[in-house]
Amino acid sequence: LNCGLIGEYQVKNIPGVLAVITHLQQKGFTISTTHIQDGFFHVIRNTNLKGRWQILSETPLTICDVAHNPSGIAMVMKQIQKYPHNNLFIIFGMVSDKDADAVFKLLPQHAKYYFCQPDISRARKAEELYDIAQKFRLRGTIEPDVNHAISKARNIATVDDLIFIGGSAFIVAEIEDL
Numbered sequence: 001l002n003c004g005l006i007g008e009y010q011v012k013n014i015p016g017v018l019a020v021i022t023h024l025q026q027k028g029f030t031i032s033t034t035h036i037q038d039g040f041f042h043v044i045r046n047t048n049l050k051g052r053w054q055i056l057s058e059t060p061l062t063i064c065d066v067a068h069n070p071s072g073i074a075m076v077m078k079q080i081q082k083y084p085h086n087n088l089f090i091i092f093g094m095v096s097d098k099d100a101d102a103v104f105k106l107l108p109q110h111a112k113y114y115f116c117q118p119d120i121s122r123a124r125k126a127e128e129l130y131d132i133a134q135k136f137r138l139r140g141t142i143e144p145d146v147n148h149a150i151s152k153a154r155n156i157a158t159v160d161d162l163i164f165i166g167g168s169a170f171i172v173a174e175i176e177d178l
Contacts, residue, residue, distance in 0.1 A: 091146060
């Protein structure tokens, strides 16, 4: 299947989707092979799903992902390693009910971080993320607004760098067009 979502972790998601389709077919729904192929290929257009290893810009390479738990973050960090880059900039925010320690221990120490927060009541404050990051020797700055953080990273990133934005679907949702 040619999936419109390019994250390598889709390999783990596709079997679940196919199992649901098989179940629906057994219940009498008419779903052809063409429907399945077109659905996977046009998933972004059909659903307006954003933030699943979404490339926002090629220069510098700027990617966002809504992964927000340890297993999702681990997969995203593995995928980042597969993209050649000189410097890594990570713009990161979370909501308060997520286990920041479990996530932060998976983040690379060599990256330059911008800690931000979504504009919702559940947001974990950027200052708190910064403080937690210190325990894991993650270095960066506090920039509460995700778009200001993106602007700052883009101002110093070169064409050979990678900017990643994530930690929460709410952070990704606030990204303005690049």
